[in-house]
Amino acid sequence: MSPNLIAETSEGSTMQAAQFLMVGGFVMLAWVLARRKIRAGKKVHRETKRANHEIKLMREHKEPSIPLSGAPPETQRWQAAMFDLQRELKAELDTRIIVVQTLLNQVDEKINHLNKLQSELEPAQATEHFMKSKIQNLLQRGLNAREIAIRMSLPLDQVELTIAKL
Numbered sequence: 001m002s003p004n005l006i007a008e009t010s011e012g013s014t015m016q017a018a019q020f021l022m023v024g025g026f027v028m029l030a031w032v033l034a035r036r037k038i039r040a041g042k043k044v045h046r047e048t049k050r051a052n053h054e055i056k057l058m059r060e061h062k063e064p065s066i067p068l069s070g071a072p073p074e075t076q077r078w079q080a081a082m083f084d085l086q087r088e089l090k091a092e093l094d095t096r097i098i099v100v101q102t103l104l105n106q107v108d109e110k111i112n113h114l115n116k117l118q119s120e121l122e123p124a125q126a127t128e129h130f131m132k133s134k135i136q137n138l139l140q141r142g143l144n145a146r147e148i149a150i151r152m153s154l155p156l157d158q159v160e161l162t163i164a165k166l
Contacts, residue, residue, distance in 0.1 A: 132162055135148055145163055
């Protein structure tokens with residue numbers, strides 16, 4: 001055998017051995033990763049199962065519908081008395097709320113009525129103010145109450161009353 005052939009054979013077997021080692025490494029890596037994944041899945045499965053069991057226990061656990069149902073009889077009597085008092089106070093408050101609402105409605109009606117009366121009086125007040133200023137002007141010109149009454153076509157008493165208020 002020639003030395004080249006031996007070198008080629010040993011080089012080929014070295015290459016082949018390296019390839020086998022590389023394939024073996026990949027197989028081991030795949031096996032480790034798969035085993036790790038399986039263990040993690042089992043752990044998640046156990047935790048999920050335990051959590052579902054806890055949720056089931058929570059759902060099955062029923063609180064008594066009446067608070068303090070397992071309390072001593074004296075405590076239960078106090079509780080019944082508190083419920084009765086609560087019911088009475090609620091009824092009294094509801095009654096008072098209705099009374100206040102009724103009173104508020106009456107107050108609103110009175111306010112609307114006063115606003116209506118005030119709107120009716122405002123033109124009369126404006127006319128009265130105009131009349132006062134006109135009478136004052138005529139007084140400053142030197143006219144007496146009778147002359148002012150004749151000029152403004154007003155009763156003499158009303159003119160004298162307006163002059164007295166000035």
